[in-house]
Amino acid sequence: MKKVTVKTFQKMKEEGNKITALTAYDCSTARYEDEAGIDFILVGDSLGMVILGYDSTCTVTIDDMKVFTGAVARGAKSAMVVADMPFMSYHCDLKEAVHNAGDLIRTGAGAVKLEGATDYIISVVKRCTESGIPVMGHLGFTPQFLNTLGGYKVQGKSSDDTLKILKQAKQLEEAGAFAVVLEMVPEECAKYITEHLNIPTIGIGAGRYCSGQILVSDDIFGKYGDFTPKFARKYANMSEVIKDSVSKYIDDVKTGSFPAETELFKLPEEELKQLNLLD
Ligand code: KIV
Numbered sequence: 270m271k272k273v274t275v276k277t278f279q280k281m282k283e284e285g286n287k288i289t290a291l292t293a294y295d296c297s298t299a300r301y302e303d304e305a306g307i308d309f310i311l312v313g314d315s316l317g318m319v320i321l322g323y324d325s326t327c328t329v330t331i332d333d334m335k336v337f338t339g340a341v342a343r344g345a346k347s348a349m350v351v352a353d354m355p356f357m358s359y360h361c362d363l364k365e366a367v368h369n370a371g372d373l374i375r376t377g378a379g380a381v382k383l384e385g386a387t388d389y390i391i392s393v394v395k396r397c398t399e400s401g402i403p404v405m406g407h408l409g410f411t412p413q414f415l416n417t418l419g420g421y422k423v424q425g426k427s428s429d430d431t432l433k434i435l436k437q438a439k440q441l442e443e444a445g446a447f448a449v450v451l452e453m454v455p456e457e458c459a460k461y462i463t464e465h466l467n468i469p470t471i472g473i474g475a476g477r478y479c480s481g482q483i484l485v486s487d488d489i490f491g492k493y494g495d496f497t498p499k500f501a502r503k504y505a506n507m508s509e510v511i512k513d514s515v516s517k518y519i520d521d522v523k524t525g526s527f528p529a530e531t532e533l534f535k536l537p538e539e540e541l542k543q544l545n546l547l548d
Pocket of ligand 1: 311313314315353450473
């Protein structure tokens, strides 16, 4: 089984072979996604909302990311594992940023992802790639900027905004980023950026023309609450499957039909004799 690397990404873009990606936050989901043939698995800081029940991604810490990245990496044999650098783990100080990125690589990630493209972020990308840490960028709607963006809003809605995002994407590319996620932008904006960049773009709510697509796994499994974003496609109804299994289990325990003869252990006959338990 061949391991997906940053070189695979470039080759796939050049060949027009769409890159596929999903998030995962645990070992078994990562294993199933890997066995199904996904190209890369993102340990997204979306785990703050999906797994930990917070209102936004901004509460996730680098220690949280290390635990979940390790779990996913143990399940992914072929897919590349990309770990999100969480809020404030790379913003305060360049040295701390590289140190934290290095920790995620040590726990099993093949690359890290970070949001934005200010001059400072570009210097983080440069320093990481120079240190042997592959970096994926993230532009358009950037969830860690939720409070400054004023909510979940589509970005890049004008030609000026499209050119601004393209400029940021080019800066990321020049700094050494091997790919860039474009989140919640009009498809024409994503198409324009994809055509003017050498590195691949990975779209989420960015239309059909990106080099690849990523979705939050719990959205496609139908497992995250009742809300599915406009850009996500639901392939299963896991929340119903889970609720149905739990209700059946409750009924079976209450009625005594669980556990059955085949689901328990028995003492040998001699031991039963000793305990006067033979009928
Ligand atoms: O955290 C995440 O799941 C992400 C995706 C939305 C790309 O960054």
